[in-house]
Amino acid sequence: MTAVDLFAAVPAPETAPPERGGDALASRLRADDLALYLVTDPVLSGERGVAAVVDAAVSAGVRIVQLRDKEADHASFVAQLEVLSRVIDGRALLVADDRLDAVVEARRRGARVDGIHLGQSDASPTAARSLLGPEAIIGLTANRPEHLDAVRGLPPGTVDYLGVGVIRPTSTKPDHPEPLGVAGFAAFAAQSPLPCVAIGGIGYDDVAPLRVAGAAGVAVVSALCAAPDPQGAARGLLRAWGAGGVPRVLSIAGSDPSGGAGIQADLKAIAANGGYGMAVITALTAQNTRGVSAVHVPPAEFLRAQLDAIGEDVRVDAVKIGMLAGSAVIAEVASWLRSHRPSTVVLDPVMVATSGHRLLDDDAEQALRELLPLADLITPNLPELAVLLGEPPAADWAAARGQAQRLAAASGALVLVKGGHLGTAEAPDALVGPRGTLRDYPGPRLRTTSTHGTGCSLSAGVATRRAADHQWRDAVAEVREWLRESIAAGTELQVGSGHGPVSHFSGLWRRGGLTTAPAADAVAAEWWETIAPIRRAIDELPFLRRMADGTLPVPTFLGYLAQDALYLREYARTLAEAARIAPTPQEQAFWARCAEQSVIAELQLHASLLSPEGIGAATFDAPAAPATVAYLDHLRGAAFDGDYGVLAAALLPCFWIYADVGTRLHAEAGGDPSHPFAAWLDEYADPRFAEATAQAIDIVTGHAGRVDAATRDRMRVAFVRSSEHERAFFAAAAP
Numbered sequence: 001m002t003a004v005d006l007f008a009a010v011p012a013p014e015t016a017p018p019e020r021g022g023d024a025l026a027s028r029l030r031a032d033d034l035a036l037y038l039v040t041d042p043v044l045s046g047e048r049g050v051a052a053v054v055d056a057a058v059s060a061g062v063r064i065v066q067l068r069d070k071e072a073d074h075a076s077f078v079a080q081l082e083v084l085s086r087v088i089d090g091r092a093l094l095v096a097d098d099r100l101d102a103v104v105e106a107r108r109r110g111a112r113v114d115g116i117h118l119g120q121s122d123a124s125p126t127a128a129r130s131l132l133g134p135e136a137i138i139g140l141t142a143n144r145p146e147h148l149d150a151v152r153g154l155p156p157g158t159v160d161y162l163g164v165g166v167i168r169p170t171s172t173k174p175d176h177p178e179p180l181g182v183a184g185f186a187a188f189a190a191q192s193p194l195p196c197v198a199i200g201g202i203g204y205d206d207v208a209p210l211r212v213a214g215a216a217g218v219a220v221v222s223a224l225c226a227a228p229d230p231q232g233a234a235r236g237l238l239r240a241w242g243a244g245g246v247p248r249v250l251s252i253a254g255s256d257p258s259g260g261a262g263i264q265a266d267l268k269a270i271a272a273n274g275g276y277g278m279a280v281i282t283a284l285t286a287q288n289t290r291g292v293s294a295v296h297v298p299p300a301e302f303l304r305a306q307l308d309a310i311g312e313d314v315r316v317d318a319v320k321i322g323m324l325a326g327s328a329v330i331a332e333v334a335s336w337l338r339s340h341r342p343s344t345v346v347l348d349p350v351m352v353a354t355s356g357h358r359l360l361d362d363d364a365e366q367a368l369r370e371l372l373p374l375a376d377l378i379t380p381n382l383p384e385l386a387v388l389l390g391e392p393p394a395a396d397w398a399a400a401r402g403q404a405q406r407l408a409a410a411s412g413a414l415v416l417v418k419g420g421h422l423g424t425a426e427a428p429d430a431l432v433g434p435r436g437t438l439r440d441y442p443g444p445r446l447r448t449t450s451t452h453g454t455g456c457s458l459s460a461g462v463a464t465r466r467a468a469d470h471q472w473r474d475a476v477a478e479v480r481e482w483l484r485e486s487i488a489a490g491t492e493l494q495v496g497s498g499h500g501p502v503s504h505f506s507g508l509w510r511r512g513g514l515t516t517a518p519a520a521d522a523v524a525a526e527w528w529e530t531i532a533p534i535r536r537a538i539d540e541l542p543f544l545r546r547m548a549d550g551t552l553p554v555p556t557f558l559g560y561l562a563q564d565a566l567y568l569r570e571y572a573r574t575l576a577e578a579a580r581i582a583p584t585p586q587e588q589a590f591w592a593r594c595a596e597q598s599v600i601a602e603l604q605l606h607a608s609l610l611s612p613e614g615i616g617a618a619t620f621d622a623p624a625a626p627a628t629v630a631y632l633d634h635l636r637g638a639a640f641d642g643d644y645g646v647l648a649a650a651l652l653p654c655f656w657i658y659a660d661v662g663t664r665l666h667a668e669a670g671g672d673p674s675h676p677f678a679a680w681l682d683e684y685a686d687p688r689f690a691e692a693t694a695q696a697i698d699i700v701t702g703h704a705g706r707v708d709a710a711t712r713d714r715m716r717v718a719f720v721r722s723s724e725h726e727r728a729f730f731a732a733a734a735p
Contacts, residue, residue: 028137030340032315033063033093034161034197034217035241036234040067044225050080051087053230058092060234061317061343064137066117066219068097077102078109085111091341095137098122104131115139117163120147125158139163139197143177143188152193161216164188166200170221182206186213207240217241235343235469238317247275247467248314250342251460252307252333253322254283254295254350260501261287261453266320266460268504272486273479275464278314280306282333283325289452289496300328307336318344318467320460321375326360330367337374344466347375347413348459351384358387372411377472379459380407382421393421397428404432414438414472416462418455420445425533431476439473441480444530450490452499458483481709482507488522523701527716531653531723538661538726543733548668550676557677560733563628567729570632571654572598577639578647587699591648594692627732631725638718645707648700649715653722659693 038057045053054065065088067080077099085106088094093114096103100123106113115137116128128138134157142148142162151159166179179200180188189196195216202210202218210218220237227233242248251266259265263279270277282303286294310316319342324330337345349368351360360368369388372378378388385403386393389410394400397419404417412434419428427445431438458479465475489506506522538544543560546552575595582588624632638650666681675681683689700719704712 028135028160029093030063030312032217032241034195035315036062036237037197037199037217037219038062038065038224038234039097039199039219039221040065040069041221041225042069042071044222046226050225051083053225054084055087056229056231057224057234058088058341059343060231061238061315062092062224062234064093064095064217066095066097068221074099074102074105078106081106081113082109082111085113088112090338093137095139100128100131107132115160117141125154129158137161142192142196143180145191148188148191148193159194161195161197162192163199163219164192164196165198165219167198167206167210168201168203170201182209182213185210185215189214204237204240207237211241232469238315239469242315242317247317247464248278249275249318249320249460249464249467250278250280250310250316251320251322252280252282252324253320253456254285254325255281256285256287256453258288258452258496258501260289260495261456262322265453265456265501265504266322269457269460270320270464272482272504272508273461273464274468275318277460278310278316280310282329283323288498289500290498295325297325297329300326300332303329304332304336307332311336311340316340316342318342318346318463320463321345321347321371322456322459323350324364324368324371327363327367330364330371334367334371334374337371344463345375346377346379346459346463346466347371348379348455349384349388351380351387372407372413375411375413377414377416377459377462377466378407378411379416379418379455379462381418381455385415385417397422397424401430401432401437404430405434405436408432409434416458416476418458420454429476429480431473439476441477443480443484444526444532446484446487446526447529447532448487448491448525449498450487450493450500450502452496452501454483454487454502457486457502457504484526485522488525492521521701523704523712524697527701527704527719528656530716531720534720534723534727535657535660538657538730541727541730541734543730544661544665547677547681548665550669552677554676556733557680561680563625563729563733566624567628567631568598571635571651572596574635574639574647574651578644578651581642581644581647583644590695590699594696597692625732627725627728631722631729634721634725643711643714645700645703645711645715646718648703650718650722652696652700652719653726655693655696657723657726659690663690 038054040050040054042050058065065084067077067084069077069080072080077096081094081096081102084094090112094112095115095117096113097117098119100116103113103116115132117139118125118128119141125138125140129136132138138159139161140151140159140163142151143164151162164180164185166177167181167185168179185196185198196214197217197219198210198215199219202220203223207218218237218241223237224230224233239247249270251263251270253266254262256262256264262285263281267277267279280303281298284296284298285292319337321333324333351358351365351368365387372388380388382393382400385400385407388407389403391403394403400417400419400422404415408415415432417430417432419426425445427443429441431441461479461482462475465478466472470478483502486502486504486506489503490500492506493501493503495501543552543556547557572595575591575598579588579591579595582591635650638647641647662681662683669675669678669681672678704715707715
């Protein structure tokens with residue numbers, strides 16, 4: 001008879017069990033406390049020791065740990081319980097295997113030991129309940145039909161759960177009974193009056209099937225104790241136990257009825273980054289894109305009721321904390337965090353309004369400082385960072401990173417310091433720990449008014465990525481890339497007349513065909529803003545200023561034309577190379593036409609402008625200036641690289657910058673045909689050149705939107721370097 005047949009043959013009890021499997025947990029156990037149950041093994045834990053494995057697993061979200069050490073004497077076992085009690089520090093339940101006398105003594109000595117797990121030949125469950133009291137957790141091994149009969153004969157509330165196994169053959173218990181397998185476990189759990197935890201030889205692939213089979217959790221030994229990275233292994237097993245690996249992220253924040261910030265932004269950011277979002281509301285606001293007009297803070301008791309409702313039913317993989325309006329609210333959140341100890345907590349301290357107004361009174365600010373050690377990551381803006389430290393706001397980026405390091409050292413948390421308030425052309429971020437900067441995240445400032453809720457979205461997105469087991473450094477990098485795309489696309493939403501929201505799902509809509517806005521728009525906006533300092537420097541060059549007003553010396557202009565002719569001859573060759581390696585016939589044809597135009601039309605224009613002064617075609621063989629050589633070497637290098645996107649990006653500034661400069665200079669010159677440089681200005685302000693430029697921008701930035709992040713970054717670098725060469729080329733023609 002198979003295990004399935006054996007348990008299927010057990011007659012149903014006259015009184016039906018309360019629920020099957022893990023659905024009927026005792027009030028002493030919270031939702032999913034049993035989900036991943038660590039049973040320790042000193043041999044498998046190796047030199048790092050049991051305490052280190054337990055600390056790592058609990059940090060990842062394990063909520064129950066069983067100390068098992070069959071070889072330890074009484075004194076050693078009690079000492080181990082004391083050590084693990086300190087290591088766990090209330091973050092998880094601690095139970096002992098078998099040693100009832102050790103549990104009693106460890107408790108007498110002040111250790112927090114929450115209960116015991118008993119085998120069929122150990123002390124009786126009723127004796128354990130009598131000694132340990134009504135709040136203790138008591139588990140019992142069971143794997144045969146007669147074990148279920150014995151459990152039904154116990155007074156209600158004597159035992160909290162059954163440990164059922166083994167599921168697979170396992171070396172950690174060589175005298176185990178015949179393995180049940182998932183099907184045998186399902187048959188047993190269906191008859192059990194108590195929640196059943198599966199144990200024995202369980203691997204990652206068994207977790208989801210066992211939950212479907214009715215398990216209240218899975219108990220593992222080697223899967224964590226022998227894992228090179230117990231924290232990572234625990235996160236993976238918990239994701240397998242959860243909703244298909246989807247992180248469950250709780251936002252504790254205020255509400256924004258306009259949808260751009262607060263919990264509304266958090267829920268969108270969580271979803272956009274692959275999580276399932278939940279929300280506990282700390283405050284109701286009356287606000288829109290132009291500001292906040294009223295705030296209502298519900299009683300702190302109601303806040304706690306919300307938190308408890310979630311904690312009693314849902315395993316929370318990560319918590320993002322935003323607006324906490326007042327010391328009573330902060331105290332309730334801190335109390336809940338201490339009792340539930342979620343494995344990932346990101347705190348976005350909402351303390352200073354955009355106007356600079358302090359949003360919290362002195363007591364609340366102090367309470368928030370006391371909350372910091374419960375966070376894993378703190379994401380203040382520069383004014384908030386200064387308030388938390390009691391220092392003046394940082395005046396530059398070096399000072400900001402120094403303040404972040406001091407806050408990290410004081411709190412024990414990582415700090416994501418944001419440079420947006422510096423007002424510079426760059427908007428850098430940095431991940432900082434107590435010993436200094438872990439990673440810098442440079443980037444240009446995006447010139448847009450779609451910035452409402454960016455801090456909320458950033459912190460919620462990072463919490464979600466971290467809960468999905470991404471390293472902090474990578475989680476921040478990934479969310480920044482997503483958020484910059486969302487900011488760039490925010491104006492398309494056309495929400496409100498003030499600082500509008502970001503477009504959290506712009507990437508999804510674009511890929512799903514739900515919007516007509518191409519990916520090129522976001523890339524183009526970012527790249528154009530990236531070179532804003534270069535463009536401003538070009539505008540200020542005397543060469544172009546004097547060309548616009550007609551006072552540029554003709555010899556200077558002719559010298560520039562001679563170098564430009566040398567440049568265009570080689571530029572045409574790189575255009576031809578782009579045509580050769582382009583991925584589509586349309587792009588091949590475009591680059592080929594541009595190469596032809598460079599050779600025929602533009603070089604003819606240069607010759608016609610040069611010849612009247614007697615320089616003629618011979619000038620084409622004049623020595624190239626250093627700026628010309630440097631620019632051409634850069635283009636040849638991009639062509640030699642062999643990546644179509646990198647080469648196309650390197651070619652783009654010659655279109656884009658020339659069209660931008662030519663159009664504006666032509667307007668400044670008033671379109672006067674008698675202007676000394678009218679022919680050159682007319683060429684680059686020609687609508688046909690503008691059309692070709694627009695097509696080049698669409699091709700290049702569209703390609704950038706389709707490639708991976710690393711290739712897109714290489715394209716951006718090539719584009720920026722070509723833009724720098726454009727500035728140097730104009731500067732070399734100084735009068």
